Amino acid sequence: MSPLHSGPRNFYVRVLRHQLPIMIVFMVLSVALSLLYLFTTTPTFVATASMVIDARKAQLLNPQSATRSDVNVDVSAVQTEIELLKSANVSRAVIEKLHLTEDPEYAGGPPGFIGALVGRVFSLFATPVKDENLERSRRAKSVLAVFENKRMVTRVTQSYVLEIDVQSFDPAKAAKIANAIAEAYIDDELNAKYEETKRASIWLQERLKELRAQTSAQQQAVVDFRKEHNIVDSGANGQLMNDQQVSEVNSQLILAQAATAESKARYERIQDVMKQDVPDASISDALNNPIIVKLRGEYLDLASRVTIWSQKYGPDHLSVIAQRTQMRELQNAIKDEMSKIGQSYKSDYEIAHAREQSLRNSLGNAVSQTQITNQAQVQLRELQSAADTSKTLHDDFLQRYMEAVQQQSFPITEARLVGTADAPLSKTYPKSSLVLLFALAGGVMLSFGIGALREAFDRVFRSSDQVEEELQVSCLAMLPLIKTAAEPNAAAPTVMETAPAPAAPPLLLRPQSMLDFVLDQPFSHFSEALRTVKVTSDLSGILKAKKVMGIISTLPGEGKSTISANYAQLIAHAGSRAILIDADLRNPTLSRQLAYEGPGLLDALAGWKSLDEILLLDPRSGLRFLPAGAKPNMPHTNELLASDAMKKLIAVLQETYDYLIIDLPPLIPVVDARASTNFIDAYLYTIEWGSTKVDLIRHTLSNAPEIYERLLGVILNKVDMSAIGRYERYRNNYYYEKYRSQYGNLDQPVPASARNTKVWRQFSGLG
Secondary structure, three states: OOOOOOOOOOHHHHHHHHOHHHHHHHHHHHHHHHHHHHHHOOOEEEEEEEEEEOHHHHHOOOHHHHOOOOOOOOHHHHHHHHHHHOOHHHHHHHHHHHOHHHOHHHHOOOOHHHHHHHHHHHHHHOOOOOOHHHHHHHHHHHHHHHHHHHEEEEEOOOOOEEEEEEEEOOHHHHHHHHHHHHHHHHHHHHHHHHHHHHHHHHHHHHHHHHHHHHHHHHHHHHHHHHHHOOOOEOOOOOOEHHHHHHHHHHHHHHHHHHHHHHHHHHHHHHHHHHOOOOOOOOOHHHHHOHHHHHHHHHHHHHHHHHHHHHHHHOOOOHHHHHHHHHHHHHHHHHHHHHHHHHHHHHHHHHHHHHHHHHHHHHHHHHHHHHHHHHHHHHHHHHHHHHHHHHHHHHHHHHHHHHHHHHHHHOOOOOEEEEEOOOOOOOOOEOOHHHHHHHHHHHHHHHHHHHHHHHHHHOOEOOOHHHHHHHHOOOEEEEEEOOOOOOOOOOOOOOOOOOOOOOOOOOEOOOOOHHHHHHHHOOOOHHHHHHHHHHHHHHHOOOOOOOEEEEEEEOOOOOOHHHHHHHHHHHHHHOOOOEEEEEOOOOOOHHHHHOOOOOOOHHHHHHOOOOHHHHOEEEOOOOEEEEOOOOOOOOOOHHHHHOOHHHHHHHHHHHHHOOEEEEEOOOOOOOOHHHHHOOOOOEEEEEEEOOOOEHHHHHHHHHHOHHHHOOEEEEEEEEEOOOOHHHOOHHHOHHHHHHHHHHHOOOOOOOOHHHHOOHHHHHHHOOO
């Protein structure tokens, strides 16, 4: 897996773990500042007085509105009352009444050192005032500004109750000022209403005189116009006489038309009946005529008899003929009587028609007269409307005038005091719990923000988990920083033998004790960490039986050479056959620190020297060392490392040694380490704790995938063990120091006498 793709990162947990000390410092500082603020700030007390806006009180003098169950006050009216409470007139009245211009809290400068300092600074830039009136005005404005800052008027939710809050250093003074504001507001409202009604009554009185004269003139004009045009009211609903006459004539005409139609229908009906042989008895007058009834009865009897006799004696019998003759005589008699009734119906029809025509003529004359009157009525209505308007306006103004006179005598206000302010028993500001809560919350946010910034910009490796997240490679060990080198062992030689025997290699010169720190301090944390690396390498499946391991780093100075030397010493001291090779041909740190200037790796690769002539021996551990050689500043060292000669040399060494520890150059300055992949089985990557940038290492490994694929793991070097607990608690010195005493005094170096025993030499591989 590529190191460029790191896994998910729990950033917040890392901030808390890594930056906890600095976060605690800022949190403590925030709480300390809040406590300092609470101890140095003068406590402030707030007293509250309550008022209600009751519009029903203003309607007490109005009988109509007084009967209403409720009177609504809109939101704008309540807001208006709030602004009036906050007005300068009310504030000045309270200031004057309570002599607040002489109160140091309102007239004096801000209390405390900071306030005095600010006042002194402003006085340096202020222009001196010589006019006493101007100075008094400025002082009054200053007191008014302070007063308004200490007073607050609010509405209680959606009700008509207003709360007046006043701040003061003295609780009794706060209550006194709050009550004084309510009283001053009520007095100001009463005075304003009194003056308003007084001015209104004077203006209404003048206006009433004008309206009275105007109304009188307009009413007289109406009377004169009626008289001139002979317009008379009937007295019924204000209807004119002409209109009433037209209505009556029209009603009579309608009745006459109905009578005419009725008489005409009767006449036409009688005409139809008279055309029959025996007239029908459907006419009412015929039914009421006894002669017609008698004749119809006789006719019906003869008709019945003729029918019977015709059947009995035949239709030509003399008796039948005689009776038919009598029937014709009866028909003629009935027709004569019906003719008389028809003449009566005709006469009634003619009379009704004549009466209808007379009424129609009368209605036409009345309508003509009404049209003339209506034309004058238009002007009369205009005059009457103007007169009525003037009278209504006059009555309205008269009512308003009476109300104004009453309100002037009994001025009232819509606001009333429902709760007087009492001296508060405890301070209101600053609230200790709230200040501490905000300080704690602010301190948490500030400290976490600073910790997050530090963590975001701290792009270096500080924990094994970070190594595994960023590089996807195991962190094998965390080596503590070695601040002081151990003293050289007295038993070790201090100079190289100039004429070694052919069977024994020359001995190492040892001016740098840090290179064999594991020998001087075999039970140290440093040594135990390197043993962890060895165990991991022994159990790793990517290494062969004859292990060839390269030690690399990103930059010089990360402790790569020190780790190489001590790791090789550790392996050799444990009894394994190990050889340390200084393959940093351009900057042979190990060879230089050992003060060796003889032949080395370059001579072996060129065939100038044999291995027996070049290899050095450390008698303390039995480690063999192959120096770089005394040929510095060679331009193509990478070609030497990638050559077949180097590969053959490694193969030859694998026949003799179990471990080949090769100190390679760093990856950034030179490319030599990348040329070693043809003979290196696995690499150990050295990273300086808290120094080497993460992005630089990821970029380096991305450009060297052949090395990344063979990484056995990472060693974090120069770890500050006192600070590592913030990043990995289980890796700090706590557990190491707590339980190491159970294994004896491990701080003492191994004495030389113990190392010369037979058992020691047997396990060290020197026996």
